[in-house]
Amino acid sequence: MEGAHVPLKGWQQAAVALGSALGALMDPRRADLIAALGETTGKPAFQRVLQRMKNSSEGKEVLLERPHVVSAQVSHAWDLPESTFGSAYV
Secondary structure: OOOOOOOOOHHHHHHHHHHHHHHHHHOOOOHHHHHHHHHHHOHHHHHHHHHHHHHOHHHHHHHHHOOOOOHHHHHHHHHOOOOOHHHHHO
16 A cells, blocks of 8 residues: 555645535445545544544554554454444444
């Protein structure tokens, strides 16, 4: 996935955000549009979360370890009830 990031100018980010928002409103099942909207508008929220992680001992540990979520660790999520986060994740 290295090199997959394409830097955008401010007006390009605004265009992607607006197009994604409109597209997601027309079809909320379009997870790709919702993800694009989050990526283009979520930097302030990401910075706040990152700072909170850096300020907590558990957050610092996660940032240092950089654990990977692998199928074997979350395979039980397939058996969770439909209304749970785990079910939505899988």
